[in-house]
Amino acid sequence: MNELDSLVESAQQLFAQSATPAELENAKAQFLGKAGRITELMKGMAQLSVEEKKSRGAAINVAKQAIEAALTARRQALADAELQVQLKAEALDVSLPGRQRGMGGLHPVSLTQERIESIFGSMGFDVAEGPEIEADWFNFTALNTPEDHPARSMHDTFYVEGGSATAPNLLRTHTSPVQVRHAVQHVKQHRALIDAGQSMPEIRVIVPGRTYRVDSDATHSPMFHQCEGLWIGENVSFKDLKVVFTDFCRTFFESDDLVLRFRPSFFPFTEPSAEIDIQFQTGPLAGRWLEVAGSGQVHPNVVRNMGLDPEKYIGFAFGMGMDRLTMLRYGVNDLRLFFDGDIRFLSQFQ
Structure with a gap:
C-alpha cells in the first residue's frame, strides 16, 4: 500500500x-x-x-x-x-382512532322556528321580520296599550338609550309590533286600491323572533322567542282562527287526536280574546290542559293604527312562545337548559 x-x-x-x-x-x-x-x-x-x-x-x-x-x-x-x-x-400511533371534528347543528329552538315557518308557509302565510330595539309607539300605543294602560305592567322590559322622554326606545316585549309595521307597509303599497274602494290583498303573516322581558325562572327567560300571527281581510272570522291554529298544532305535534280549547281572556290588542290550550290524548302529558298561545279578533283601534277601516277589514291575531313549544315537543322541563350552552344537552337534538 x-x-x-x-x-x-x-x-x-x-x-x-x-x-x-x-x-x-x-x-x-x-x-x-x-x-x-x-x-x-x-x-x-x-x-x-x-x-x-x-x-x-x-x-x-x-x-x-x-x-x-x-x-x-x-x-x-x-x-x-x-x-x-x-x-x-415525533412518531404517531396510527393504531389510535382518528380525532374528528364534530358536526354542528341547529339549536332546538331554531328547529322549532323552521318547523313553524314551514307549516304556516303551507297555509299561505309570509314571514316578516322587524327591529328588536323598538319604538314605544309600535310596541305599546299602536297595539291599543297607551301609556297609562295597566297592561303595561305585565310587560316590564329593558329601556335603552335613544328616542325621547315621551317616546322611549326599548327591547321589544313581543313580536306584535312587526305586525303593525308590516300592515302599515302593506297598506302603503296598496293605497291606490283602498282609496278607489277596491279590495286590498289580504294580510297573512307570521312574525317569529327574539323578545325581552324582566323575568327568569324554570319556564321564563329574560330573552325568549315568540311567534305572532296575523290575518287581516274583509271576511276573516274567529272560525278561521280556530281552523288555522288547530291544523297548525296537530301538524306541529304530529297528533291528529290533539284537542284544543279557546278560553276567554283579555289582551289590549284583541277583542274578543282567548287563551288557547291543548290536550294530548296519549303519552306522558295525556289528559292535561297546556296553555300554548293567546289569540283574538284584532281590536278596531289596532286596525285603525294599521291605516285600515275597521268597519271593512277584520281579522285575527295570535301569539305563542316558541321556547314553550320546543319544551313540549322534546319533553324538556326547564327552559334554561336551552340557553346554558351545554353541548351535551344540545347535541341530543341533532
Whole structure:
C-alpha cells in the first residue's frame, strides 16, 4: 500500500469514527483543510519536474476525490441518523382512532322556528321580520296599550338609550309590533286600491323572533322567542282562527287526536280574546290542559293604527312562545337548559 492509499484509508477511518457533524468537520480539516495533508502534498509538488508533476498530481487528485466521497457518504449517514431520531420522537400511533371534528347543528329552538315557518308557509302565510330595539309607539300605543294602560305592567322590559322622554326606545316585549309595521307597509303599497274602494290583498303573516322581558325562572327567560300571527281581510272570522291554529298544532305535534280549547281572556290588542290550550290524548302529558298561545279578533283601534277601516277589514291575531313549544315537543322541563350552552344537552337534538 503506497502513501496515498494509506492516507485515504486513514481519512475513511477517522470519518467513520466521527459521531457528530462537528466532529466530522474537524476530521475533514485534517485532510482537506488549508493545512490539511492533501493540501501539503499539493504544495510539495513545486520541486518536481513537469513530467513528475503530471503523474503525482493525478495520483493526489484520485486520493482527494476518494476522501471527498468518504466525507460526503459520512455526512449523509449522520443526517439520516438524525432524521430517524427525529421521526421516532415525533412518531404517531396510527393504531389510535382518528380525532374528528364534530358536526354542528341547529339549536332546538331554531328547529322549532323552521318547523313553524314551514307549516304556516303551507297555509299561505309570509314571514316578516322587524327591529328588536323598538319604538314605544309600535310596541305599546299602536297595539291599543297607551301609556297609562295597566297592561303595561305585565310587560316590564329593558329601556335603552335613544328616542325621547315621551317616546322611549326599548327591547321589544313581543313580536306584535312587526305586525303593525308590516300592515302599515302593506297598506302603503296598496293605497291606490283602498282609496278607489277596491279590495286590498289580504294580510297573512307570521312574525317569529327574539323578545325581552324582566323575568327568569324554570319556564321564563329574560330573552325568549315568540311567534305572532296575523290575518287581516274583509271576511276573516274567529272560525278561521280556530281552523288555522288547530291544523297548525296537530301538524306541529304530529297528533291528529290533539284537542284544543279557546278560553276567554283579555289582551289590549284583541277583542274578543282567548287563551288557547291543548290536550294530548296519549303519552306522558295525556289528559292535561297546556296553555300554548293567546289569540283574538284584532281590536278596531289596532286596525285603525294599521291605516285600515275597521268597519271593512277584520281579522285575527295570535301569539305563542316558541321556547314553550320546543319544551313540549322534546319533553324538556326547564327552559334554561336551552340557553346554558351545554353541548351535551344540545347535541341530543341533532
